[in-house]
Amino acid sequence: MGWGPGWPLARAGMAIGLLGGSFDPAHPGHVHVTREALKRLGLHQLWWLVTPGNPLKMHGPAPLDQRLARAREMMQHPRVRVTDLERRLGTRYTADTLAALQSRYPGVRFVWLMGADNLAELHCWDDWQDIVARVPMGVLARPGDRLSARLSPAARIYAFARRSKSQAQGLASISPPAWTFLNLPMRDDSSSALRENGSWQQSD
Numbered sequence: 001m002g003w004g005p006g007w008p009l010a011r012a013g014m015a016i017g018l019l020g021g022s023f024d025p026a027h028p029g030h031v032h033v034t035r036e037a038l039k040r041l042g043l044h045q046l047w048w049l050v051t052p053g054n055p056l057k058m059h060g061p062a063p064l065d066q067r068l069a070r071a072r073e074m075m076q077h078p079r080v081r082v083t084d085l086e087r088r089l090g091t092r093y094t095a096d097t098l099a100a101l102q103s104r105y106p107g108v109r110f111v112w113l114m115g116a117d118n119l120a121e122l123h124c125w126d127d128w129q130d131i132v133a134r135v136p137m138g139v140l141a142r143p144g145d146r147l148s149a150r151l152s153p154a155a156r157i158y159a160f161a162r163r164s165k166s167q168a169q170g171l172a173s174i175s176p177p178a179w180t181f182l183n184l185p186m187r188d189d190s191s192s193a194l195r196e197n198g199s200w201q202q203s204d
Helices: 028-040 064-074 085-089 094-104 116-124 128-134 146-150 153-157 165-173 188-196
Strands: 015-021 045-050 080-083 109-115 137-141 179-183
Touching: 015 028, 015 094, 015 165, 028 045, 028 064, 028 137, 028 179, 045 064, 045 085, 064 080, 085 094, 094 109, 094 128, 109 116, 109 165, 116 128, 116 137, 116 146, 116 153, 165 179
Parallel strands: 015 045, 015 109, 045 080, 109 137, 137 179
Antiparallel strands: none
């Protein structure tokens, strides 16, 4: 399939993290977790998937183009791409987005990134077990946020697939199901931003 403006370039064998969310607005917390995930998971790139709208939320976010502009202003890193891929792909749910990306980028090793609060609710997402079966997952946890995630249905069902901290660097190369916790101590500004915007990560 041909490439055009707005479609990030990636070749087979690359490890690419996917951070989805409304980014309404993008803030220092997003930047912090992105940089940490790049380092700790051995990723070649990390793509922000700025979603057109969260199907579980009653009230829509700010206009997509406005959120994209803010995100690109906030997140400037040579290995990070801020994208509207869900709009381009015509998908709204994470499972559908992953399937479409894997079809369009054959051989690319995607890693899905989510907050610990999202792991706690993952069993409520549309086709959530398909997500777990498709890609490894990096769970971004602040100190004190892990307990509810560890006790969640998804964590219990897939306890056998949890990988250790020492395996995080190679997570993209592990066949799913595979997931790991990344403990991310927050700076003051990042922590307060995340508390104020609990929807930093997309839920489905």
